[in-house]
Amino acid sequence: MRYLIAWSNLPAWPVAAPLLGVAMGLVLAGRCWRRILPLLATVLMATAALMVVIDQVRFRYPRDFIWPTFFDQYHVIGVLAVLCTLAEAIRTLLARRAVRPTPRASVTADGTGHQPRQQDRCRRKHRDHG
Numbered sequence: 001m002r003y004l005i006a007w008s009n010l011p012a013w014p015v016a017a018p019l020l021g022v023a024m025g026l027v028l029a030g031r032c033w034r035r036i037l038p039l040l041a042t043v044l045m046a047t048a049a050l051m052v053v054i055d056q057v058r059f060r061y062p063r064d065f066i067w068p069t070f071f072d073q074y075h076v077i078g079v080l081a082v083l084c085t086l087a088e089a090i091r092t093l094l095a096r097r098a099v100r101p102t103p104r105a106s107v108t109a110d111g112t113g114h115q116p117r118q119q120d121r122c123r124r125k126h127r128d129h130g
Contacts, residue, residue, distance in 0.1 A: 041084035
């Protein structure tokens, strides 16, 4: 569904959404550096902002209600940055879900399944070594 939304926001770059999907698939499969998505999002947003600033300085657009319409061509870059951020959020959620222990696997050494408090761990450490 998110790729349909991407295609509707990226009419000038119809290949961008599928390429982002391939990049996310490579990251999830472990075949690509996992920090590429947030790095790409940062670079894309910075590029869009820089291009807006350069155009504003060059052409001195009037500050009025229609000011954002002067930068429609940079909207695509901002949407790609948002989609990269969304892809990274999905990757993070999937990674957290994979690491979360199941109730059966969380049995501790004492067999109770309860994690000892920090104070208990410190007392045991001092008692054993002191």
